[in-house]
Amino acid sequence: MSKKFDAIVKREKSLLCNTYGRYPLAVSRASGCRLYDLDGEEYLDFLSGIAVCSLGHSRADLAQVMAEQATKLVHVSNLFYQEPQLDLAEKLLGTCAAGKVFFCNSGAEANEGAIKLARRYMHKVRNEDRHEIITLEKSFHGRTLSTLTATGQSGPIKDGFNPLPEGFVTVPFGNVNALRGAINAHTAAIMIEMVQGEGGVRPLPSDYVADIVALCKENGILLIVDEVQTGLCRTGRFWAHQHYGIVPDIFTSAKALANGLPMGAVLCTDELARGFEPGSHATTFGGGGVVSAVAAKVVDIMLEEKLAERALAMGDFARGEAERLMAKHPGKIVGTRGLGLLFGIELACDGPAVWRGLLEKKVVCNLTQGTILRLVPPLVVEKADIEAFMNVLGEVLDTLPA
Template identity: 35%
Template structure:
């Protein structure tokens, strides 16, 4: 069966002019309008981490929608307060700013870092440092600290005072001329869009000591890695990064739009009513669903299971590489994995992803030539094996 493709819908051209029209989902699978089945090795893009068609999440949303959908931010609701309480307990945080997307979570983090810098170090402390191949979003602020030039060029000028240093090069921190003027450093511990490279131990310790020395707010962008994707609740804590602020989004509410910017007391103490805001962030419906997601992710054994499945996926990928006599590198952690095969040129990756789609497997790209896998955390070993077998059937055809 051919994929059900529609062309030129009335959607902005910044995505594509051709789309696979997906109609429903169940477990680790989605189905297009023509009924073709796809095993989803992408979970959207690392969003549907508990799979599709869940009665428990749907019921939580339905029950809350009947009771109360929205109040203005002049008031709050029980689920919002309860979710915030659960989230601050995951680390050294005092408060949460809820938003609706990863970009918004990072935008808030940058604003808070600047507020802290100006208050504690003076009016010049407004700069941001970020890293090559990093991706932090599409709003003006989050785009300013994103590395990819082609995303930025059409919309420049963006924020000034932003410096992009090479990822994993601790020496590069020494090139910052006025460290006292840096308000915040934003970093991903595994670069989700930028090739699945992990932050090295040396870079982690350099960032920890640099930020401590110059009183810089260290922001871990865990929009893609957070809430269990790598087998730990936070990839940054597990890696030893001493982030002041952590941002979360994609999987937080099981596919509904919700983001969280987790902040420490030293930042929260500087905020006054009206300093920042949002209409929809942290409404009761997304909050109850997020609590159902947390109930599952934080249940005993769940994250261990993600780690075990990550190792199983590594094994399957290694076995298949060996069978085809291919040299390849497996990147990432837990169920955020990258496969880089030097003999597949970047130009062939698009064709590879399309052929996988034709064969009933959805996979993603990261960077130029990394095949990215971020299946639902609830996927079975059998489904992992099936996905890897389709992927390597296509790789064999393409080489």
């Protein structure tokens, strides 16, 4: 490690709360699909800020939109009407079957808003005491008290935060009977990710999703889809739920929405939107001029450059490359999974060693659930970048025992 890196680690220890297990890398700038460390060394980025910088890093077109809006109006409060958020709303609603949107600042806040909307709709519109939210094991929905309770994982995310809010039930993944058994007279909604990202890049099987939708209909409960990681072309459709031909009552977005500026959104049907009224939900910063203008440009670029189709094609290419590598290293790679460019490589060898080996060779990706390499490169990634990633992965695997 360089002296500069040691200094930044020491400095952080004395300044910041100790909440992150950081990667041993300090990034000083980024461009396209590349990161640069403090010494100017280049890294191939197959993480994109965990599915955030989908259009690539440091784009001049987005910087220009940001600067133009910043010299016009940065913040004025949601007490006022603001055109940039309406322009964005029109564009976003044009990508899906939702009828209304609420803007906020992060994925957790979007999911918190979705949970609040589901409950309030049940209480105020349907006049029913339905408040429970059912989620799936290994799901990830955020770090606020209610979204961490909704999250179907144990460990440090939940440890030490009792009492957790009431009204959340988690059932085993893929088990329709367990889901049916968890539904009762107080159930408000089932909340799912179409592909569990943190949970190991696991797409929900189509027949399971069909059963979930049927259960929601039969029981008069709502379907909430968390598209914080899967949304905005990442999986090969603008929204991942569109692969399944379903229309959620509520779905959420964040991460890639403003390509790195903090922004989230709750999208819902017109019927569900009846659940909110003035005073029932709000945020100071959500839908501010700068983030809205940037997000509107992001949506334009994604549509113009057909990035959903590109994600699908590049995901297929990555799968082919990974399978060729699997044939060479059958005891070390045992499968591939995912949708589009939310792509997982399942390892049967020492996952952390592979991840570390990649980083040492200047390739950045994420390891989830101990053995799944999660590849979420910018959607503008080139085939040559994917080939470079797989070549380095092959070199790392060569050095490891099966």
